[in-house]
Amino acid sequence: MELIDLTLIWIVILGFGVLMYVLMDGFDLGVGILFPFAPSNAARDDMMNSVAPVWDGNETWLILGGAGLLAAFPMVYAVFLPALYIGVFLLLAGLIFRGVAFEFRFKANRSRYIWDHAFNIGSTVAAFAQGAVVGAYIQGFQVEGFQYVGGPFDWLTPFTVMTGLGVVTGYALLGATWTILKTEGETQRWAWRITPWLIVGMLAFFLLVSVWTPLTNERVFERWFGNIEVLWIFPVATLAVCAWLYQAVRKRREGTPFVATMTLFVLFYIGLLISMWPYAVPPEHTFWDAASDPGSQLFLLLGFLFVIPFVLGYTAWTYWVFRGKVGNQQGYGH
Amino acid sequence: MELDPVLLSRIQFAFVVSFHAIFPVFTIGLAAFIAFLEGLLYRTGNPVYEELSRFWTKVFAVVFGMGVVSGIVMAFQFGTNWSVFSYSAANFLGPVLSYEVVTAFFLEAVFLGVLLFGRHRVPAGTHLFAAIMVAVGTFISSFWILSANSWMQTPAGVELRDGIFHMTSWLEAIFNPSFGLRFLHFAIAAFLTAGFVVLGISAWYLRHDKATASSRRALSMTVVLMAILAPTQLVVGDLHGLDTFKHQPEKVAAMEGIWETQEGAPLLLFAIPSQSAERNFLEIGIPKGASLILTHELDGEIRGLKEWAPEDRPHVATVFWSFRIMVGLGLLMIVFALAGVVQLVRGRLYESRRLLRIYTWMIPAPFIAVLAGWFVTEVGRQPWLVHGIMRVEEGITPSLTGGMALFTLIGFILVYSAVFVAGVYYLGRVMRAGPESFKAEDEDSGIAKRPLANVSTRLSEGDEPWGIPEGK
Numbered sequence: 001m002e003l004i005d006l007t008l009i010w011i012v013i014l015g016f017g018v019l020m021y022v023l024m025d026g027f028d029l030g031v032g033i034l035f036p037f038a039p040s041n042a043a044r045d046d047m048m049n050s051v052a053p054v055w056d057g058n059e060t061w062l063i064l065g066g067a068g069l070l071a072a073f074p075m076v077y078a079v080f081l082p083a084l085y086i087g088v089f090l091l092l093a094g095l096i097f098r099g100v101a102f103e104f105r106f107k108a109n110r111s112r113y114i115w116d117h118a119f120n121i122g123s124t125v126a127a128f129a130q131g132a133v134v135g136a137y138i139q140g141f142q143v144e145g146f147q148y149v150g151g152p153f154d155w156l157t158p159f160t161v162m163t164g165l166g167v168v169t170g171y172a173l174l175g176a177t178w179t180i181l182k183t184e185g186e187t188q189r190w191a192w193r194i195t196p197w198l199i200v201g202m203l204a205f206f207l208l209v210s211v212w213t214p215l216t217n218e219r220v221f222e223r224w225f226g227n228i229e230v231l232w233i234f235p236v237a238t239l240a241v242c243a244w245l246y247q248a249v250r251k252r253r254e255g256t257p258f259v260a261t262m263t264l265f266v267l268f269y270i271g272l273l274i275s276m277w278p279y280a281v282p283p284e285h286t287f288w289d290a291a292s293d294p295g296s297q298l299f300l301l302l303g304f305l306f307v308i309p310f311v312l313g314y315t316a317w318t319y320w321v322f323r324g325k326v327g328n329q330q331g332y333g334h
Numbered sequence: 335m336e337l338d339p340v341l342l343s344r345i346q347f348a349f350v351v352s353f354h355a356i357f358p359v360f361t362i363g364l365a366a367f368i369a370f371l372e373g374l375l376y377r378t379g380n381p382v383y384e385e386l387s388r389f390w391t392k393v394f395a396v397v398f399g400m401g402v403v404s405g406i407v408m409a410f411q412f413g414t415n416w417s418v419f420s421y422s423a424a425n426f427l428g429p430v431l432s433y434e435v436v437t438a439f440f441l442e443a444v445f446l447g448v449l450l451f452g453r454h455r456v457p458a459g460t461h462l463f464a465a466i467m468v469a470v471g472t473f474i475s476s477f478w479i480l481s482a483n484s485w486m487q488t489p490a491g492v493e494l495r496d497g498i499f500h501m502t503s504w505l506e507a508i509f510n511p512s513f514g515l516r517f518l519h520f521a522i523a524a525f526l527t528a529g530f531v532v533l534g535i536s537a538w539y540l541r542h543d544k545a546t547a548s549s550r551r552a553l554s555m556t557v558v559l560m561a562i563l564a565p566t567q568l569v570v571g572d573l574h575g576l577d578t579f580k581h582q583p584e585k586v587a588a589m590e591g592i593w594e595t596q597e598g599a600p601l602l603l604f605a606i607p608s609q610s611a612e613r614n615f616l617e618i619g620i621p622k623g624a625s626l627i628l629t630h631e632l633d634g635e636i637r638g639l640k641e642w643a644p645e646d647r648p649h650v651a652t653v654f655w656s657f658r659i660m661v662g663l664g665l666l667m668i669v670f671a672l673a674g675v676v677q678l679v680r681g682r683l684y685e686s687r688r689l690l691r692i693y694t695w696m697i698p699a700p701f702i703a704v705l706a707g708w709f710v711t712e713v714g715r716q717p718w719l720v721h722g723i724m725r726v727e728e729g730i731t732p733s734l735t736g737g738m739a740l741f742t743l744i745g746f747i748l749v750y751s752a753v754f755v756a757g758v759y760y761l762g763r764v765m766r767a768g769p770e771s772f773k774a775e776d777e778d779s780g781i782a783k784r785p786l787a788n789v790s791t792r793l794s795e796g797d798e799p800w801g802i803p804e805g806k
Binding site for chain 1: 750
């Protein structure tokens with residue numbers, strides 16, 4: 001096993017899994033965040049129908065993240081979840097309400113507004129909680145041995161509130177560009193209109209995070225300013241992608257804004273990994289400290305290498321099956 | 335008052351698991367039923383099967399939705415409340431749960447989208463394939479989760495060093511001693527659950543002269559299957575009990591309410607076990623019955639609970655009564671499934687109004703039986719988290735306070751209650767609309783004839799500003 005670093009392979013696999021989750025559930029959570037601002041009930045129906053066939057598969061990547069962490073980096077699992085106890089509860093409660101809203105909303109008459117709220121609030125709370133998790137990861141945890149020993153609200157700081165709101169804004173941008181791609185008419189016109197504002201909001205948070213993170217975390221400060229000759233590329237690339245996105249919106253290209261927004265998320269994600277590397281449980285434990293037995297990593301790896309291509313294959317296939325605009329004819333008619 | 339995080343976490347876990355369990359146990363069987371109906375539809379083209387499949391798929395979607403959201407909670411609850419246990423057992427539980435996600439959850443979730451929304455977007459054969467994949471996914475999922483649970487009952491293939499379980503054999507751990515029979519017992523329970531729901535609902539339609547053709551078909555198909563599976567379950571359950579007797583004798587002692595080690599132990603039909611007095615009150619039993627069943631000898635020895643220290647015993651009354659409820663309901667299912675087949679053979683099933691009424695009344699029975707069985711096996715495992723190796727209080731999250739555990743316990747109870755009440759309400763609406771509202775031609779023609787005419791997907795534009803209920 002000396003030739004192959006299993007832990008490194010698992011960082012790549014789980015990193016990929018989490019990125020898949022962020023990109024895929026990101027846009028359907030974003031649709032939920034934007035829900036109350038939609039111009040009409042018909043627009044809301046369109047938005048919900050555009051994600052109805054795929055949201056469940058998207059969310060499964062989150063469960064994969066949880067189970068995968070337990071399998072490959074149990075220390076991360078055993079520290080993060082207790083440390084974020086209340087936040088995890090909010091995330092789960094949010095996901096529960098928005099999840100059942102898909103089924104219940106279209107079966108309700110007078111109570112439909114309840115499930116509109118459930119979908120919106122649930123999505124927003126879940127997105128915020130995910131952003132706060134990222135903030136808490138940057139902040140670090142109080143750990144003794146392999147267990148969290150801090151208090152229940154250590155994670156909740158102005159910094160994590162900011163990262164939480166940042167992710168809400170980012171997901172909303174993903175949701176808006178997805179809506180551009182999948183709808184037409186009134187709904188799409190509205191999505192065209194709000195996207196530039198969301199880009200501005202996104203950039204504001206990017207600026208805020210860029211200033212605040214190195215001030216919060218000394219290690220990040222050293223990493224960023226010790227490698228400034230390489231790392232300047234991130235803000236420049238971010239601005240370039242934003243410009244590309246804005247141009248695409250101005251020229252009314254339907255697919256490009258979604259792709260550009262996903263590119264932004266990939267950039268942020270890589271930026272986060274580079275800033276935090278190699279710490280799995282900051283400020284002390286690296287990914288290698290947090291790893292499970294090599295035997296367990298290998299046992300699961302063999303299965304993953306075989307199964308994940310199939311998962312990706314049939315997932316891609318369903319997106320293909322449900323390609324195109326959400327029309328009036330194909331409603332929630334299952 | 336000092337709040338005990340261990341007790342509150344146990345209550346929370348029991349609540350979340352119990353709530354969650356009733357959905358998959360139903361959807362596993364129902365998914366197979368839907369795949370079967372889709373298969374018949376594909377072969378015969380008979381619209382009765384499409385009507386049935388559409389109707390039960392609608393029911394499936396609501397129940398599956400509730401199952402999924404409550405299941406997500408469980409993937410994280412190990413870490414939030416039982417982080418020491420999670421960390422200790424991660425080498426085994428992590429890969430097993432991950433395999434469940436990649437081999438089962440993705441299959442269910444992704445192909446469910448095609449099953450629900452894709453009937454006219456993919457060829458008929460592909461739609462059938464999606465239905466089969468959903469069914470296969472639910473089944474694979476139960477394989478992994480029961481392996482994980484079974485391992486906590488009869489751990490194997492691992493050794494504990496410095497508080498961490500290290501793998502010695504994957505095969506022994508996954509196929510641990512009690513896994514096979516436990517899985518079979520559960521799988522049959524899942525089919526019985528779905529089957530008796532289908533029986534009960536079909537019987538209700540027949541009694542009310544709704545969807546007569548499809549309900550007759552569903553009734554006769556299902557009653558035969560139930561008449562085969564319900565007695566089979568009795569045999570499998572008995573074998574599973576013998577297996578438990580071998581590996582977890584204190585659990586069986588609690589199931590039978592036996593305190594003193596004895597030869598020729600009676601089979602108690604009724605008793606009020608007392609944990610503190612270490613005996614039963616008001617015993618009514620069949621002499622030598624328990625020995626006969628468990629050892630297949632009239633004078634076989636059964637170890638009593640007093641062989642274990644008081645703190646190592648499960649809560650006897652809970653296990654004892656849960657077991658009797660499970661067995662009692664199981665026997666009822668056998669009786670009425672066989673009665674149904676007798677009536678079917680006599681050609682009188684559809685007119686047997688009393689039997690049909692009983693079927694409708696029995697809809698809750700399999701759910702209660704499953705939960706009771708779950709209590710037997712889980713409460714019977716106490717005080718162990720991993721039987722014989724790690725006690726429950728050793729697995730708790732160290733940073734967890736009683737207040738936090740209470741907060742999330744109340745939170746989950748509120749959230750789940752709201753979801754459950756709404757889910758049952760909307761299920762009732764689907765049921766009242768009935769299979770006839772899912773006739774084949776409805777869906778293509780757009781909004782007006784959409785299933786459940788009162789549930790049109792689009793409200794007319796602008797008649798309801800967001801956030802204000804209709805009619806106000």
